[in-house]
Amino acid sequence: MDANGHANGSSPHEVREHDVLIIGAGGAGLRAAVAATERGLSVGVVTKSLLGKAHTVMAEGGIAASLGNVDPADGWQTHFKDTLKSGKFINNWRMAELFSKEAPDRVYELEQWGALFNRTAEGKISQRPFGAHTYRRLCHVGDRTGLELIRTMQEKVLATDTQVYMETAVTKLFKNSEGRVVGALAYTRETGKFIHFKTKAVVLATGGWGRIYKVTSNSWEGTGDGAVLAYDAGAELVDMEMVQFHPTGMVWPPGVRGLLVTEGVRGEGGLLRNSKGERYMERYDKERMELSSRDVVARANYTEVQEGRGSPHGGVFLDITHLGYRGIMKKLPTMHEQFLKLADIDISKEPMEVFPTIHYTMGGVKVDPETCATNVPGLFAAGEVAGGLHGANRLGGNSLSDLLVFGRRAGMGAAEYVKSNGYSTEIREEELNAEKKRVMAPLEKREGENPYKIQQELQETMMEHANLMRNEDSLKEGLGKVLALKDRLPNIGVGGSTLFNPGWHTAQDVRHLIQISEIIIRCALERTERRGAQWRLDYDGPDEELGRVNLISKKDQQGEVGIEKREIPPMPEHLAKLFEEGE
Amino acid sequence: MSDSAAEQKGMASKAHAEVHSDEEATLEGKSYRLKIFRGDAEGGKEVEYEIEAIEGMVVLDAVLKIQAEQANDLAVRWNCKAAHCGSCSAEINGRPKLLCKTRVEEYEGQEIRVHPIRAFPVIKDLVSDVSWNYGVSAQIQPFTTSEQAPFTMYEEDVERLYEPKKCIECFMCQDVCHVLRTHHKHPEFAGPRFFVRSQWLEMHPKDEGNRLQFLKEGRGGVQLCNITKCCSEVCPVGIHITDNSIIPLKERVADEYYDPAKWLMRKIRGRRNGSSNGNGGTRSTHARAGIRTNG
Ligand SMILES: Cc1cc2nc3c(=O)[nH]c(=O)nc-3n(C[C@H](O)[C@H](O)[C@H](O)COP(=O)(O)OP(=O)(O)OC[C@H]3O[C@@H](n4cnc5c(N)ncnc54)[C@H](O)[C@@H]3O)c2cc1C
Ligand code: SF4
Ligand code: SF4
Numbered sequence: 001m002d003a004n005g006h007a008n009g010s011s012p013h014e015v016r017e018h019d020v021l022i023i024g025a026g027g028a029g030l031r032a033a034v035a036a037t038e039r040g041l042s043v044g045v046v047t048k049s050l051l052g053k054a055h056t057v058m059a060e061g062g063i064a065a066s067l068g069n070v071d072p073a074d075g076w077q078t079h080f081k082d083t084l085k086s087g088k089f090i091n092n093w094r095m096a097e098l099f100s101k102e103a104p105d106r107v108y109e110l111e112q113w114g115a116l117f118n119r120t121a122e123g124k125i126s127q128r129p130f131g132a133h134t135y136r137r138l139c140h141v142g143d144r145t146g147l148e149l150i151r152t153m154q155e156k157v158l159a160t161d162t163q164v165y166m167e168t169a170v171t172k173l174f175k176n177s178e179g180r181v182v183g184a185l186a187y188t189r190e191t192g193k194f195i196h197f198k199t200k201a202v203v204l205a206t207g208g209w210g211r212i213y214k215v216t217s218n219s220w221e222g223t224g225d226g227a228v229l230a231y232d233a234g235a236e237l238v239d240m241e242m243v244q245f246h247p248t249g250m251v252w253p254p255g256v257r258g259l260l261v262t263e264g265v266r267g268e269g270g271l272l273r274n275s276k277g278e279r280y281m282e283r284y285d286k287e288r289m290e291l292s293s294r295d296v297v298a299r300a301n302y303t304e305v306q307e308g309r310g311s312p313h314g315g316v317f318l319d320i321t322h323l324g325y326r327g328i329m330k331k332l333p334t335m336h337e338q339f340l341k342l343a344d345i346d347i348s349k350e351p352m353e354v355f356p357t358i359h360y361t362m363g364g365v366k367v368d369p370e371t372c373a374t375n376v377p378g379l380f381a382a383g384e385v386a387g388g389l390h391g392a393n394r395l396g397g398n399s400l401s402d403l404l405v406f407g408r409r410a411g412m413g414a415a416e417y418v419k420s421n422g423y424s425t426e427i428r429e430e431e432l433n434a435e436k437k438r439v440m441a442p443l444e445k446r447e448g449e450n451p452y453k454i455q456q457e458l459q460e461t462m463m464e465h466a467n468l469m470r471n472e473d474s475l476k477e478g479l480g481k482v483l484a485l486k487d488r489l490p491n492i493g494v495g496g497s498t499l500f501n502p503g504w505h506t507a508q509d510v511r512h513l514i515q516i517s518e519i520i521i522r523c524a525l526e527r528t529e530r531r532g533a534q535w536r537l538d539y540d541g542p543d544e545e546l547g548r549v550n551l552i553s554k555k556d557q558q559g560e561v562g563i564e565k566r567e568i569p570p571m572p573e574h575l576a577k578l579f580e581e582g583e
Numbered sequence: 584m585s586d587s588a589a590e591q592k593g594m595a596s597k598a599h600a601e602v603h604s605d606e607e608a609t610l611e612g613k614s615y616r617l618k619i620f621r622g623d624a625e626g627g628k629e630v631e632y633e634i635e636a637i638e639g640m641v642v643l644d645a646v647l648k649i650q651a652e653q654a655n656d657l658a659v660r661w662n663c664k665a666a667h668c669g670s671c672s673a674e675i676n677g678r679p680k681l682l683c684k685t686r687v688e689e690y691e692g693q694e695i696r697v698h699p700i701r702a703f704p705v706i707k708d709l710v711s712d713v714s715w716n717y718g719v720s721a722q723i724q725p726f727t728t729s730e731q732a733p734f735t736m737y738e739e740d741v742e743r744l745y746e747p748k749k750c751i752e753c754f755m756c757q758d759v760c761h762v763l764r765t766h767h768k769h770p771e772f773a774g775p776r777f778f779v780r781s782q783w784l785e786m787h788p789k790d791e792g793n794r795l796q797f798l799k800e801g802r803g804g805v806q807l808c809n810i811t812k813c814c815s816e817v818c819p820v821g822i823h824i825t826d827n828s829i830i831p832l833k834e835r836v837a838d839e840y841y842d843p844a845k846w847l848m849r850k851i852r853g854r855r856n857g858s859s860n861g862n863g864g865t866r867s868t869h870a871r872a873g874i875r876t877n878g
């Protein structure tokens with residue numbers, strides 16, 4: 001196909017119709033697909049990669065659910081409390097309640113569909129300890145739990161009527177004259193052909209936006225498309241300043257900097273030490289030490305390095321040698337292989353060098369807990385793209401169960417909505433053409449700024465100004481740089497054709513990265529306190545007032561980022577009571 | 584709550600994080616040359632690129648550096664960069680490799696020629712059309728049980744299933760298998776990847792499906808495999824595909840087809856494998872799930 005033929009914005013497109021369109025094929029999208037298909041609807045799933053390659057596949061440590069197989073005292077109440085404490089109480093408590101109550105069923109459902117977890121001596125699913133979980137709670141299979149989850153879901157979906165559109169990227173949501181979301185425009189990565197999806201409801205399951213930073217555990221996919229699609233369609237986003245820095249990413253060699261070292265290593269007894277050999281966690285959280293919550297451990301690791309007690313490549317030491325070769329091969333085989341192959345380190349003999357890496361985005365699209373509906377009719381969201389459950393800091397293992405609990409709810413919510421609504425999926429032809437034209441622009445321009453260059457500058461800006469320690473001056477400077485990059489977006493030009501052209505694809509993604517970064521910085525400026533992942537050096541501690549609000553961002557009348565402080569409704573009696581008992 | 588006063592005080596006070604730069608780690612003056620296939624279904628040629636060498640670089644790093652700096656439209660698949668997702672399979676000097684797990688230094692003193700995997704049609708540059716595999720997968724009878732989870736299963740019952748379950752679907756075994764690569768038996772041969780999947784399904788203590796007819800008479804075609812072990816040699820996660828998946832399946836197929844007594848034994852012992860009801864492991868409607876990559 002030749003790009004020149006598209007100059008008038010009327011490039012041809014194909015039309016596909018579905019009752020429910022699910023954007024994303026990670027754990028959340030696939031679980032939503034199963035739920036909607038079970039209700040007899042026609043379902044389409046689009047994914048930017050091949051099936052089975054989303055971030056979900058990379059999850060290592062495990063899936064949190066209070067089965068109580070190893071610690072019988074565990075129950076949903078404790079899981080609920082741990083989740084809120086870790087989230088510093090700005091979580092949506094209703095989401096956390098549904099989540100902790102339903103997570104066990106979702107794990108058993110995986111087993112029912114063929115997933116295989118490590119077993120206890122009694123023949124039950126085994127559970128391992130993880131940071132800031134009161135009990136041993138993470139169901140796992142070695143250190144490849146995400147692979148088990150996504151493969152199980154993928155095979156489940158392949159056995160249904162769901163239509164999967166692999167390597168297809170959505171660029172815009174369309175609304176009808178009533179303001180309901182009724183369609184989307186996508187291009188196929190392979191040929192660049194456009195598809196206009198006509199659909200009665202859309203479920204966003206597009207994952208997070210860890211790609212806005214340079215040192216990240218996320219793949220090229222994590223560009224926050226879903227949050228921007230929702231924002232552009234008028235949806236509310238919640239607590240976007242909350243970005244999780246995982247305490248342990250690889251630091252050497254440079255090509256793997258940021259690659260995740262699973263929390264499972266600390267779960268299995270891994271010790272953190274600085275260059276002086278001190279177990280410094282005792283200065284940051286004496287009680288929980290290495291298994292403190294992620295925000296605390298990440299800041300501790302960062303501080304040790306900043307204050308000159310780092311390892312040769314600018315990290316700290318994480319030591320698991322006491323498990324021995326056999327123990328490591330049983331519990332953490334993937335980590336062993338990863339370090340041996342990529343860093344020439346045998347972790348059964350030497351410690352690893354680690355440093356915080358961007359990992360997860362707690363903020364996201366605001367949803368109704370029961371149905372995952374957003375404030376825009378016909379638009380639903382689940383998984384990492386949605387916000388609310390994790391508050392100011394996510395517990396390890398809580399994401400995988402989040403995907404299944406709310407993926408299912410979103411699929412059901414969308415199905416209910418579709419069944420009880422009759423309306424037109426027609427949109428204005430001009431809108432369709434304008435979007436196609438916008439998407440084609442970088443190819444038409446050909447000579448222009450390199451999209452990879454802009455992406456890199458953005459990632460460096462966010463690293464420098466919106467990292468895990470923040471202050472007003474630096475954030476403001478960062479905002480200025482991000483806005484300057486935004487102005488340069490129209491200058492992007494890429495060579496080549498529409499045939500599998502990553503330069504052209506990056507030109508689309510970088511717009512999302514920049515928009516999200518702007519929102520994050522603006523929210524980080526508003527939350528003038530220290531709370532979980534948001535750590536303002538120019539403020540002393542948590543602020544009581546701010547602890548009672550969520551920051552809601554939404555596109556305002558002028559098309560700018562509008563931010564509102566919205567009161568969190570008080571917890572009902574039966575939940576509030578849980579915090580009084582015993583603690 | 585954990586924001587102890589100690590934590591508040593002990594923390595670093597710099598908001599400007601240091602941005603590490605790759606320049607620190609460039610190997611002074613050293614560069615690498617890679618010949619990369621550039622082209623599409625119609626054909627193409629190798630193009631040579633030169634990049635500055637960075638310590639510990641894997642071939643994927645090199646390819647992405649070329650993409651970012653010299654050839655924005657160079658097509659390559661990747662996701663995890665950690666050998667977990669199986670996206671980045673390609674052929675280096677004719678051998679299938681995960682680009683993210685192969686260090687450039689390994690080829691010191693040799694040419695480095697990077698091509699897409701060849702058992703499937705090339706789309707562009709290093710990207711091939713592997714969608715056929717998902718179609719095959721959709722035709723295998725999924726996990727089927729009448730029991731209700733939670734299951735009681737002991738480590739010793741399931742231990743041997745961990746190995747086939749490690750598969751990251753890189754399709755490199757499919758790429759080297761001569762039945763597909765040389766003889767193009769795609770319509771009647773599922774390939775090693777799907778013998779691996781069939782194996783765990785068949786050996787799962789709770790599964791009641793039966794995929795033996797599929798494997799022999801359906802599109803499985805396990806008898807076409809002549810145990811060359813090429814697939815096992817390339818598997819990046821170390822699955823002993825031939826010994827632990829294919830040979831046991833071949834034995835089962837033989838038992839069940841030619842030795843009814845063994846078949847009966849298994850049934851009586853209460854293991855699940857015996858049932859020959861159902862649809863013989865092929866899903867009644869072939870490829871119901873629509874999969875598309877092709878534009
Ligand atoms: C290395 C790593 C390890 C982790 N370990 C754990 C762990 O042990 N436990 C845990 O609970 N959590 C863990 N997490 C977090 C967890 O894996 C993720 O939060 C979770 O998998 C996200 O799932 P998701 O379904 O929301 O989205 P993803 O799995 O990220 O999938 C997003 C999907 O959306 C698609 N998509 C995005 N944009 C578009 C678009 N514009 N058009 C079409 N499709 C689009 C993508 O192609 C993809 O299919 C880990 C994360 C990483 C990166
Ligand atoms: S052992 Fe069989 S499946 Fe494996 S490569 Fe040889 S012929 Fe193919
Ligand atoms: S069996 Fe091994 S080589 Fe084959 S697809 Fe799976 S991981 Fe790749």
Ligand code: FES
Pocket residue numbers: 660661662663664665666667668669670671672681682683684
């Ligand atoms: S990028 Fe995932 S296996 Fe190489």
